[in-house]
Structures are given as C-alpha cells and as structure tokens.
Amino acid sequence: MSTPSENSATLTKRLIDSGLRPTAQREVVFKVILEKRDHPTADEIFARVKSQMPTISLATVYNCLETLVQCQLIRQVNLERAPTRYCPNLHQHAHFHDETTGQIHDIDLPIELMAQLHDVLPAGFNASSVELTFRGDAAGTAQPTVPADCAPTLNNPHGTN
Amino acid sequence: MSTPSENSATLTKRLIDSGLRPTAQREVVFKVILEKRDHPTADEIFARVKSQMPTISLATVYNCLETLVQCQLIRQVNLERAPTRYCPNLHQHAHFHDETTGQIHDIDLPIELMAQLHDVLPAGFNASSVELTFRGDAAGTAQPTVPADCAPTLNNPHGTN
DNA sequence: AAAAGAGTTTAGAATTATTCTAAATCCTTG
DNA sequence: CAAGGATTTAGAATAATTCTAAACTCTTTT
The missing domain is CATH 3.30.1490 (Dna Ligase; domain 1)
Known part of the structure; x- marks a missing residue:
C-alpha cells in the first residue's frame, strides 16, 4: 500500500540522499506517473503535468524524468526507434x-x-x-x-x- | 562454414522468396556487415560500403538494412536512445x-x-x-x-x- | 537579514538519427 | 523495344531529445 503522501516522502528522501533537491516539478512529474498505471512518453507526461502546473516546460519534464530514473523511482522502457517510455512498475x-x-x-x-x-x-x-x-x-x-x-x-x- | 558466394546466394534466394530484387546495393551492404563481427550503426555501415561503392546513398543503406532485417538475415539492436545497431549473429x-x-x-x-x-x-x-x-x-x-x-x-x- | 553560491527551471535553439519525397534509373516481362 | 513496377538517390523534412544561457530559488555564510 502506498498513499500519495508516502510516495512524496519517499521521493524527498531519495532526492536528498542523492544530494538533489525535492522540487515541486519533480513531485508533480512523479505523481502523474504513479497515478496511471501505463507507459507514457515524455510528451504524454508533459501533457498530464501541464494541467496541474501549466508553467512547467518540456525540458524540465525531461530533466525530472532523468532524475527519477537515476534515483530508481521509475524505469525507462526503450522500444525500437519509438520515443522512450516510462514505467512506474518497479x-x-x-x-x-x-x-x-x-x-x-x-x-x-x-x-x-x-x-x-x-x-x-x-x-x-x-x-x-x-x-x-x-x-x-x-x-x-x-x-x-x-x-x-x-x-x-x-x-x-x-x-x- | 559459409563462403562469400554462399552468403550471396542465400541473400538472393531470400530476397526472391520475398518478392524483392537482389541488387548490388543489397549485396554490398550485406557483405560489409558479415565481414566484421561487430555491431555497426547505419552510419558506420555507410562508411564501409562507400569505399566499395562510392555512389551509394545513406538512404539506400537504410533501405537495405530494413530489407535485410525483414528477411531475417541480420538483427537489429536497440540500445537506449543511441543509434540503432545491426548484428550479423543469428x-x-x-x-x-x-x-x-x-x-x-x-x-x-x-x-x-x-x-x-x-x-x-x-x-x-x-x-x-x-x-x-x-x-x-x-x-x-x-x-x-x-x-x-x-x-x-x-x-x-x-x-x- | 543581505550576499554568495549551488542547484534548478525555462524557452528556445540546436542536434541528429531516421524517414519522406519526388525524380531518375534499373529490371523484368509482355 | 515499350511499359510497369521496383529501387536508388539527393536533399528536404521530421521529431525526439539535448543543449544553452539567462532567470529563479533555495540554502548557507557572513
């Protein structure tokens, strides 16, 4: 079982452990990926995030995704020649x-x-x-x-x- | 064991079986991939092929590679975000x-x-x-x-x- | 509390592997 | 040989991703 606030706490911990900062953008990108159990692309994640944080930029979404992957909070899925997808299933x-x-x-x-x-x-x-x-x-x-x-x-x- | 001419014969057969034509470009692309036992990118293959057939175009190399993959004469290797590589090991x-x-x-x-x-x-x-x-x-x-x-x-x- | 400094976000430009396009060329077959 | 489909070609187009440099935000130091 994992509540949104537990997820958020884990995110914060992982980031701090890696010397990174828990930012609103990283929070919302992570949250959006956990909400739906699918394999969205960066663009899809961008779209979902924008409804909650309209000022976020695509570059930031890419940055956040890279960070989340590094912190092992999400997985990256590479299919041939298609845009990279992201997977919340660990x-x-x-x-x-x-x-x-x-x-x-x-x-x-x-x-x-x-x-x-x-x-x-x-x-x-x-x-x-x-x-x-x-x-x-x-x-x-x-x-x-x-x-x-x-x-x-x-x-x-x-x-x- | 497989000699160059046997490889060429197999290529011809496979192509014809698929309703495709055995062309000089397909031959040379295939040959170049078999020569070295590594995992070259399309660009690397293009470079190797050009020395034997200076007029070939990159688009043709891409076309040939697609054909060879479809005929199951080579394999495609997808590594994350990097250019596609091609593998002669079947x-x-x-x-x-x-x-x-x-x-x-x-x-x-x-x-x-x-x-x-x-x-x-x-x-x-x-x-x-x-x-x-x-x-x-x-x-x-x-x-x-x-x-x-x-x-x-x-x-x-x-x-x- | 102000200043300094590191980390982060942002928009837009740049990159780059690949695909597309349309014309030219090449085979094959009638 | 003419017609028709397949193939090749150069160059333009596409699109996902990365880069850049400026603005911003924390945190820490003074």
Whole structure:
C-alpha cells in the first residue's frame, strides 16, 4: 500500500540522499506517473503535468524524468526507434510489446528466472540491469495487464509485497 | 562454414522468396556487415560500403538494412536512445552493453533458457521475438566476445551448427 | 537579514538519427 | 523495344531529445 503522501516522502528522501533537491516539478512529474498505471512518453507526461502546473516546460519534464530514473523511482522502457517510455512498475518484470495495438504489457518475472538470466553471463560480466522485451501479438487482451499488486509501492520499492 | 558466394546466394534466394530484387546495393551492404563481427550503426555501415561503392546513398543503406532485417538475415539492436545497431549473429543470443567502453558483447543463450523465457508469458501472448539486454561492466574484456562458431552462417541461419 | 553560491527551471535553439519525397534509373516481362 | 513496377538517390523534412544561457530559488555564510 502506498498513499500519495508516502510516495512524496519517499521521493524527498531519495532526492536528498542523492544530494538533489525535492522540487515541486519533480513531485508533480512523479505523481502523474504513479497515478496511471501505463507507459507514457515524455510528451504524454508533459501533457498530464501541464494541467496541474501549466508553467512547467518540456525540458524540465525531461530533466525530472532523468532524475527519477537515476534515483530508481521509475524505469525507462526503450522500444525500437519509438520515443522512450516510462514505467512506474518497479517489480522485476519484462515488457510485451503488442505489435498490432502498440500496447505495452508488464509481464511478471519469477525471481528464479532472473537468477538464471544472470547465470548466463560469463565471468567478468557484471550486469547492473537487465531488460527483457517480447514483441508479438497479445490475442484478446484489450487491457494492459498490470495486476493491482504490482503497483509501484515506494515503501517497498523492490516489489516484494 | 559459409563462403562469400554462399552468403550471396542465400541473400538472393531470400530476397526472391520475398518478392524483392537482389541488387548490388543489397549485396554490398550485406557483405560489409558479415565481414566484421561487430555491431555497426547505419552510419558506420555507410562508411564501409562507400569505399566499395562510392555512389551509394545513406538512404539506400537504410533501405537495405530494413530489407535485410525483414528477411531475417541480420538483427537489429536497440540500445537506449543511441543509434540503432545491426548484428550479423543469428544465433539466439543476448547483448551485453558495457557502459564504460560502450562495447556490445554477444552472449550465447542456452535453448532451454529461451524456452523458459517464453513460458513466462500468460496465455494469449504470442511472442514473435525476444530481446534480452544486459547493461553493466565487463571487467577485463577488451575484445568483443563473439565466438568464431557464432558466425552468421547463412546456410544455417538459425545457428544450430 | 543581505550576499554568495549551488542547484534548478525555462524557452528556445540546436542536434541528429531516421524517414519522406519526388525524380531518375534499373529490371523484368509482355 | 515499350511499359510497369521496383529501387536508388539527393536533399528536404521530421521529431525526439539535448543543449544553452539567462532567470529563479533555495540554502548557507557572513
């Protein structure tokens, strides 16, 4: 469970821990991403944020997103040649990119599998992150599939609830 | 094993099978990618190709690359925000992106693991391709690690040799 | 409390990989 | 050989992102 004020507190803490300042812009960008459980682009986030803070600039949205990614409060999703998307789900998960609808679905990954993935690396290869993306068709899945308990609970950033 | 002329023959066959024409430009772009076992960008490929065919245009290189990808003769590698790279290795493999050197290493994937990856998908999700990318540091690996027998042998396009 | 200084935001310009366009060229087939 | 589709080409256009420099906002120092 995570209330907006808990999220805000976590954001503040993370920023200060990194020597950064908790600003209104960073707050609102973060809040907007958590509100909807999808994978918006910077432009979409810009649009959503503007309704709450009409004076914010696109450059600031980009800046805030970079900061949030660095603080590991959101994830970045890179699909081929398309604008970068941002993901509030901090569970270990893969992405399924539906080629027909363009939708992105989160796919939960068992911890064992993650371990096996890392085992595949030869000695000397030290991975700090893994990105797993499927591409194909998701027949009969009209809605994005992010189960409610995958919500990015910031009190529990690694999603072990 | 695959000689240049065998590769060329396979290219021709694939193109014709797809209703496309085997052109000198497609040949040379393909050849140049096979020659070196790395992950060049379109610009790098353009440079290499120009030395053999000085009149070729960048747009054509992009066109050829798209065609080769569609014919599954090469793979496209998407790293975050960086120019698309192209990969002649048709084995099932992951990519390791070394953050310090910028190098990309091919990581062989056991078939069982690939199967397990697909098992992770809920019913209805039909993946036509999977992309697995690690990011981190590859300590003490000065050279790209593409074992010789990972060469994209076109006679054996799925790399089961 | 004023001044200094670091961090942040902002608008707009700049960058750059890629795609688009329209004309020219090349094959293939009737 | 003529017609028609596919392909190539140069250059323009696009669009996501980054850069720049000035303005602003905190925090800390005096």
